[in-house]
Amino acid sequence: xxxxxxxLAGGNGYLGSLLAKHFSNEAEQVIILARKPKAQIGNxxxxxxxxxxxxxxxxxxxxxxxxxxxCGKNVNCRYTPKNQEEIVNSRVVPxxxxxxxxxxxxxPPKLWINMSSATIYRHAEDHAQxxxxxxxxxxxxxxxxxxxxxxxxxxxxxxxxxxALRMGIALGRTDGAFPRLxxxxxxxxxxxxxDGKQYVNWxxxxxxxxxxxxxxxHKELNGIINCTAPHAVTNEVLMQxxxxxxxxxxxxxxxxxxxxxxxxxxxxxxxxxxxxRWVKPAVLLDNGFEFQYSKIEEAVxxxxxxxx
Numbered sequence: 001x002x003x004x005x006x007x008l009a010g011g012n013g014y015l016g017s018l019l020a021k022h023f024s025n026e027a028e029q030v031i032i033l034a035r036k037p038k039a040q041i042g043n044x045x046x047x048x049x050x051x052x053x054x055x056x057x058x059x060x061x062x063x064x065x066x067x068x069x070x071c072g073k074n075v076n077c078r079y080t081p082k083n084q085e086e087i088v089n090s091r092v093v094p095x096x097x098x099x100x101x102x103x104x105x106x107x108p109p110k111l112w113i114n115m116s117s118a119t120i121y122r123h124a125e126d127h128a129q130x131x132x133x134x135x136x137x138x139x140x141x142x143x144x145x146x147x148x149x150x151x152x153x154x155x156x157x158x159x160x161x162x163x164a165l166r167m168g169i170a171l172g173r174t175d176g177a178f179p180r181l182x183x184x185x186x187x188x189x190x191x192x193x194x195d196g197k198q199y200v201n202w203x204x205x206x207x208x209x210x211x212x213x214x215x216x217x218h219k220e221l222n223g224i225i226n227c228t229a230p231h232a233v234t235n236e237v238l239m240q241x242x243x244x245x246x247x248x249x250x251x252x253x254x255x256x257x258x259x260x261x262x263x264x265x266x267x268x269x270x271x272x273x274x275x276x277r278w279v280k281p282a283v284l285l286d287n288g289f290e291f292q293y294s295k296i297e298e299a300v301x302x303x304x305x306x307x308x
Contacts, residue, residue, distance in 0.1 A: 196236030
């Protein structure tokens with residue numbers, strides 16, 4: 001199927017680049033809304049916006065098959081008051097702006113997918129959290145997700161189907177978490193982090209992209225949807241799997257106290273590593289989505305086979 005127009009708001013990051021490349025073969029136009037201009041590549045065009053104000057970019061929203069909002073400051077930083085404010089505003093402000101604009105369009109996007117995060121669920125080591133019975137956690141990162149989703153669902157858009165996609169940690173070969181984890185393995189530091197029992201809600205980058213296209217074609221679905229692989233693994237198993245696939249049998253573990261020191265030095269938070277995120281994509285599974293990489297061994301093997 002050839003789509004008319006795909007719009008990626010804040011689409012110059014890791015996942016946005018993957019989506020732009022994928023949909024460039026599936027759509028007549030792929031439009032990226034970004035803060036900096038960029039030369040057009042094939043049918044991928046960048047339109048400048050600031051994510052805060054209405055501008056000439058609004059006309060591009062007409063007749064879009066899909067709008068994906070990927071805006072948001074990277075949470076890989078210290079949670080200082082300034083950073084906290086920027087993290088929240090960088091998500092809430094563009095979301096509210098897009099909602100305001102869509103209300104006034106003659107032919108608004110058929111589907112609006114707003115990114116959220118699977119970290120919204122509580123620290124879970126007892127059982128998986130899904131869309132039906134999952135329990136919301138507490139703390140700053142959860143407050144961010146709640147504000148983000150609230151700013152999205154406050155809109156009433158009868159002509160636009162709306163999905164808040166609670167993303168897991170996308171694993172891929174070029175960016176994101178995986179290259180950093182692989183570097184630890186190469187340095188001999190690829191052991192468990194903390195006690196290693198915390199779960200990691202991961203998803204292969206290609207499954208993340210295919211989920212979005214699948215949702216575009218399943219018009220009966222809306223609301224909150226988890227985008228994670230069906231088989232979460234513990235941190236210990238994840239690191240062990242990467243070591244085994246790369247051929248390095250041993251890795252020095254990093255206790256929580258040492259992680260805290262390291263996090264402070266490099267300007268991040270240990271929560272990103274130590275929180276147990278055990279999340280199940282119940283809606284996707286119940287409605288027949290088939291993951292290409294449902295198990296971590298399959299995903300790691302694929303990623304490494306294309307890196308080495």
